[in-house]
Amino acid sequence: MKSLSVLSVTSELFPIIKTGGLADVAGALPFALAQEGVRVVSLLPGYPVVMKALEQIDTIREYPDLFGGAARLVSASAHQMELFVLDAPHLYDRPGSPYLTPDGRDWPDNARRFAALARIAAAIGQGEVAGFIPDIVHAHDWQAGLAPAYLHYSDLPRPGTVMTIHNISFQGIFPADLLYELGLPPDAFTVDGVEYYGQIGFLKAGLRFADRVTTVSPTYAKEIQTPEGGMGLDGLLRSRSKDVFGILNGIDESVWDPSSDKSLAATFTPDTLEGREANKAALQARLGLDADPDTILFGVVSRLSEQKGLDLVLAALPSFLADGAQLALLGAGEGILEDSFRAASIVYPGQVGCVLGYDEELAHLIQGGSDALLVPSRFEPCGLTQLCAMRYGNVPVVSRVGGLADTVIDANEMAIASGVATGFQFSPVNLTGLLDAANRVKMLWSDRDSWRRVQKNGMAAQVGWNRAAKRYAQLYRSCLEVI
Structure with missing residues (x-):
């Protein structure tokens, strides 16, 4: 079995930063995939809580101007996970939620914040980091959705790409006039590109250009290909139905273990x-x-x-x-x-x-x-x-x-x-x-x-990650056959 390397691109990662199930999945899957011969390094935005959690930080690359300010890519570890972190204070050094202002509104520059994450993911996929050229770039949700698009519109060789939908109701839709600023070519703004009802769709871009599309259960994979469940993306997903897979999530059974859980008043079996x-x-x-x-x-x-x-x-x-x-x-x-x-x-x-x-x-x-x-x-x-x-x-x-x-x-x-x-x-x-x-x-x-x-x-019941990890490993390997 050929070993694989995967860059997992995510906006949150348990136990470092969590707002929902995405963090749990992104945090547990790398450990399960290791049993399948897959090495996963996760790319994460440098929010304050992330920077505080890092161990053994090494600066890999510096960027004088990344969407409006200086930034650097660092290699680090935390909680036994291999990480790349995009340390861009002008984009991520903010209090509270990764996505919302303290009064509950979307940060007005979210397009730039997560385009930067995707842009660096694409660069890593094309050899930005000496000694780590991933076989697969795995993008999670709209925040990473532009990564497959940046790879598609580049002339350089690219890795395989997987786009996972954790919730199709969150799509990352932004004004069309950001196209140039986001570093996308004019011909990307078409129905066969990143254009989505006259705007730029980050999730739509990922679904259009990734080699494989996954979502987090078989039934949901069917539901999102219907007008009722697809939230405007069902047509695109139906056109790619042979590349759409529902892989059921699991939970980290070492974190969720009633026989040893210190949060309980009493453990049990x-x-x-x-x-x-x-x-x-x-x-x-x-x-x-x-x-x-x-x-x-x-x-x-x-x-x-x-x-x-x-x-x-x-x-x-x-x-x-x-x-x-x-x-x-x-x-x-x-x-x-x-x-x-x-x-x-x-x-x-x-x-x-x-x-x-x-x-x-x-x-x-x-x-x-x-x-x-x-x-x-x-x-x-x-x-x-x-x-x-x-x-x-x-x-x-x-x-x-x-x-x-x-x-x-x-x-x-x-x-x-x-x-x-x-x-x-x-x-x-x-x-x-x-x-x-x-x-x-x-x-x-x-x-x-x-x-x-x-x-x-x-x-x-079998609620862990073993079966899902085998499915993802098979899917990654199938991507290598189409690039």
Whole structure:
């Protein structure tokens, strides 16, 4: 088996910088791919938190003027990962979110910030770094989407390219008059180039020029090729359908391990599920919920948005809580949803507890202490929280879309009898569907022997990266046959 080298281009990387599932994927996949003979070096923007985390920094190349200021490319390591970091203070040395201003708006120069990342990725792909010429440049989401385009419009030999869509609703669309400033030729501004409805589409560019396109679950790969799910890119994706692959995400099982997780009040295994009781008590105490081991405790760990269906949870609360059930929520996002959940915790004291923000330790405690995890997304490329839930004996309740449909086996009568059920699916994705699912959950909760079997089924499910890593390694090798 020929060894391969891959440059992974990403705007976030767990555990250094994270806003969502992209970071988890980009952080876990390199370790899994190492078992397949694939060396991965990740290219990351030099945000303040990134620069602070680096070890063994070596300057590789300096750029006097990279989109408006001096920059340098450094080689470094952090958390046992090989890294290239684009240290460009005029682009990345800012507080808070990688993408948003402190008041929640997109940074006005995001086009330049992430074009710079893609431009340097292309340069590395073409030999910028002595001793590391990657076989593959793997671009993640719109922030890296111009990398395949820069490689396409260059006259130099290029590596193979892969573009991964983590969420097609985020596309990186910018004004057409930036074309020259971004270093793209005039003939790039066509429907067969980077042009997207009269503007420049970063994700569109990646989908157009990458040798292979992947997304994070088989069902989502089908959904994005439909007008309903493609968000304006379905035609392009259908035209490239033979190059589009759905590879199901996994989770890092060393990070998400209930037998050794220091964020838990008590560790546990499938054979010691009673350990979850201490976590439930700790979670109830942490969020001001009534100390009741027998009531069912629903958990939510999510970005608060309409996409995630959290408005449905709000609408369902009166019915959910009527029999004494509880809700523990961790998340941040749309202001109206944050305000509504904050208000719900006041209206239902002892039954609703919420923490608005990001807290990795609390996320682990919710997985280890709640009984059922709600994931009512209207669309979901893959989802990772339901995989974490199964790993922690937390029964997932999911909408039948995207990767949720691919990863959770519904606890219908036959699946329970056959011993394969791992959670609950519901459709349609509306209030009625969610309430019906909640009623099914509560019925199974009343049969603790059956409930425990579903818990153990989930904990036995293969939710790691091994299968996905094999698929990616095969895909990388197939790219080399077409360049």
